[in-house]
Amino acid sequence: xxxxxxxxxxxxxxxxxxxxxxxxxxxxxxxxxxxxxxxxxxxxxxxxxxxxxxxxxxxxxxxxxxxxxxxxxxxxxxxxxxxxxxxxxxxxxxxxxxxxxxxxxxxxxxxxxxxxxxxxxxxxxxxxxxxxxxxxxxxxxxxxx
Numbered sequence: 001x002x003x004x005x006x007x008x009x010x011x012x013x014x015x016x017x018x019x020x021x022x023x024x025x026x027x028x029x030x031x032x033x034x035x036x037x038x039x040x041x042x043x044x045x046x047x048x049x050x051x052x053x054x055x056x057x058x059x060x061x062x063x064x065x066x067x068x069x070x071x072x073x074x075x076x077x078x079x080x081x082x083x084x085x086x087x088x089x090x091x092x093x094x095x096x097x098x099x100x101x102x103x104x105x106x107x108x109x110x111x112x113x114x115x116x117x118x119x120x121x122x123x124x125x126x127x128x129x130x131x132x133x134x135x136x137x138x139x140x141x142x143x144x145x
Contacts, residue, residue: 067137108136
């Protein structure tokens with residue numbers, strides 16, 4: 001299982017650095033205050049969290065596109081799939097495994113579901129924090145756009 005840094009414990013090498021826009025310090029720890037998903041991880045933005053472990057957190061989407069629409073995010077801030085390093089690649093597998101378990105828990109595993117990762121603006125990514133959508137609970141469109 002992936003055990004990377006979380007959004008709340010990305011340690012900066014020099015803790016005397018000045019605070020930059022969108023970041024706040026907690027001793028020698030940094031939080032991305034301008035990232036809504038980091039704020040959910042930090043417990044500063046309310047959400048219906050349905051699962052979490054040391055690497056990921058899952059919650060219901062506030063604008064659901066299907067009867068079941070969950071979002072699975074890494075606790076560590078990774079802007080998009082394009083910024084994922086080779087060392088972090090197991091994290092995506094963990095996110096998919098988590099989605100599979102949640103699909104069973106939500107009762108949609110047998111009927112079918114869709115997993116989506118949007119990457120970048122033209123790929124439809126609205127929040128610059130890697131995330132996986134789990135959609136199901138009805139017949140989904142055959143179209144992908």
